[in-house]
Amino acid sequence: MIIVPELAGLAPVRGGWRWERYPFIDRGSYAIARDVDEPALADIAVRAASRAMNRELRAGEAHALRLSPGDYLLAHHDRVYENFPIEVVFDLSPRPVLGAAVHYRRRGNVFFVFDSQPGAASIVERGPTVTCNHTYVSKLQEATVTRLVMLLW
Amino acid sequence: MWRADAEQLAEQWRAALPFPHVVIDDVVAQADLDAMMAVLDEEPVQPAISDIFAFEATTPEPTTPAFRELRESFARDLAPVFSQAFGRPVSRVDMRAYAYRPGHYLLPHTDHQAGLGRVYAYAYYLPAQPAVFPAGRSESGPLLLGGELELYRCRSDGGELVDIASARRIVPRPNRLVVFEVGDHSLHQVREVLGGLRISLAGWFYP
Numbered sequence: 001m002i003i004v005p006e007l008a009g010l011a012p013v014r015g016g017w018r019w020e021r022y023p024f025i026d027r028g029s030y031a032i033a034r035d036v037d038e039p040a041l042a043d044i045a046v047r048a049a050s051r052a053m054n055r056e057l058r059a060g061e062a063h064a065l066r067l068s069p070g071d072y073l074l075a076h077h078d079r080v081y082e083n084f085p086i087e088v089v090f091d092l093s094p095r096p097v098l099g100a101a102v103h104y105r106r107r108g109n110v111f112f113v114f115d116s117q118p119g120a121a122s123i124v125e126r127g128p129t130v131t132c133n134h135t136y137v138s139k140l141q142e143a144t145v146t147r148l149v150m151l152l153w
Numbered sequence: 154m155w156r157a158d159a160e161q162l163a164e165q166w167r168a169a170l171p172f173p174h175v176v177i178d179d180v181v182a183q184a185d186l187d188a189m190m191a192v193l194d195e196e197p198v199q200p201a202i203s204d205i206f207a208f209e210a211t212t213p214e215p216t217t218p219a220f221r222e223l224r225e226s227f228a229r230d231l232a233p234v235f236s237q238a239f240g241r242p243v244s245r246v247d248m249r250a251y252a253y254r255p256g257h258y259l260l261p262h263t264d265h266q267a268g269l270g271r272v273y274a275y276a277y278y279l280p281a282q283p284a285v286f287p288a289g290r291s292e293s294g295p296l297l298l299g300g301e302l303e304l305y306r307c308r309s310d311g312g313e314l315v316d317i318a319s320a321r322r323i324v325p326r327p328n329r330l331v332v333f334e335v336g337d338h339s340l341h342q343v344r345e346v347l348g349g350l351r352i353s354l355a356g357w358f359y360p
Contacts, residue, residue: 133204
């Protein structure tokens with residue numbers, strides 16, 4: 001797993017995503033866009049991840065998350081993968097947000113942290129024992145976190 | 154030391170929404186409250202952080218005899234009352250002290266876990282330390298900003314909670330005890346503390 005600074009800046013974001021609010025707060029509180037189509041960013045993700053993981057990869061599914069103050073996504077809400085896809089997370093936030101991070105856990109223990117770093121991307125191999133959570137965004141700051149999550153196979 | 158009336162509580166418990174709970178104010182005398190604060194001063198707290206919470210807490214088992222005795226007095230005085238008032242017999246309690254500083258929170262969850270035997274959850278609020286207010290803002294406001302206990306109405310579908318809506322917010326007023334039934338639907342959270350220091354004792358009653 002690695003973090004690649006400024007990876008998102010290598011391609012334009014098409015945007016125009018349709019956001020909907022996730023309604024089950026015992027699992028997460030966030031907005032999600034499921035209709036993400038970002039071919040240029042997908043190309044960059046595939047190239048960077050293939051090089052980093054030394055695997056031949058192709059783009060799979062993608063979605064975007066937007067977390068406002070008071071939002072979060074808990075680990076038990078995350079999908080568990082029986083195989084080993086590569087997850088690339090682009091931080092598309094307008095500015096850094098203190099304390100907002102993506103935590104990757106193996107059997108519950110955090111083994112990798114992607115702190116707020118606009119423009120950067122994290123590349124992590126998922127698997128049956130790996131879960132991920134997006135940490136709580138404090139109401140003490142006016143800030144929004146936007147992350148584009150891509151799965152590569 | 155801990156005062157509660159079973160008859161009054163039974164009525165409040167039955168009428169409470171979104172799930173059975175009671176709010177008991179002035180549950181200990183002022184002199185006892187002062188003594189309790191002195192006991193807590195001796196009990197160390199450590200930061201505790203997960204995906205669902207951020208706060209400071211004492212260890213699961215008290216480290217001083219005085220805090221252990223505080224826990225035992227709580228069970229001795231209140232377990233018989235709650236058993237009678239709420240209908241499910243309890244005898245034992247655990248107790249930790251919690252400190253929520255600005256930015257601390259406990260996200261929505263039910264407390265219910267199979268095999269743990271939790272019957273009733275409780276939180277007892279102690280005097281808050283004042284918030285540091287932004288320049289220009291009146292200092293005559295509340296000592297604590299945020300930190301309310303929020304209860305949710307919800308139902309289950311296929312083993313998952315659905316139709317979740319906020320139903321009640323309980324202010325953590327000093328010397329207030331909140332008790333609620335632990336079950337699949339006892340969804341609640343501690344809202345983020347935005348100013349001040351929120352101090353509480355909390356835990357569960359067991360058979």
